[in-house]
Amino acid sequence: MKHLICHLLCCAMVLTSGTIHAESIDDKFAQISPTQTPGVGEFVHGQGYGKILIRVLVFGSVPQQGVHYVPEGTDLLFSILYAGGYTNTSKLNGITIRRRGQKELIEVDLQDQLEDGDKVPKLQDGDIVRVPYNWRRDIDTISLITGFLAAMTGFTLSLVALSR
Secondary structure (H helix, E strand, O other), X not given: OHHHHHHHHHHHHHHHOOOOOEOOOOOOOOOOOOOOOOOOOEEEOOOEOOOOEEXXXXXXXXXXXXXXXXXXXXXXXXXXXXXXXXXXXXXXXXEEEEOOOOOOOEEEEHHHHHHXXXXXXXXXXXXXXXXXXXXXXXXXXXXXXXXXXXXXXXXXXXXXXXXX
């Protein structure tokens, strides 16, 4: 029995030792100690010793909203890809970046920039990226479901009226 418990404890230590290792060099960058594991809504990308990571908040129409620790020099497109990419309800034009120390929002039409071959802006530590929703896709889905429910209700009421 002691042998089994010892074996289970050893397995548990091996399984839990795979923590994320990332660190920063400068105070202006995100401070992640090698033993710290990310919390809920935190994601670390480009992990490894010697990597300078910046902290970027990505929210809106992306699958993994939250704080993303990304390598320094990451551009807007890769930050969206790190956040799970864009979805059918994502709108790539009208993305806003709130930058520390600037009063004005930076508005980026990413889809237009990619189609024209323009340079995609790089992110800085502390940037807040909002990817807007494409409400037209949602309205199409809602109208499809509403139409289906209206047709089924009419069919049910017709059956009730005919059965009397």
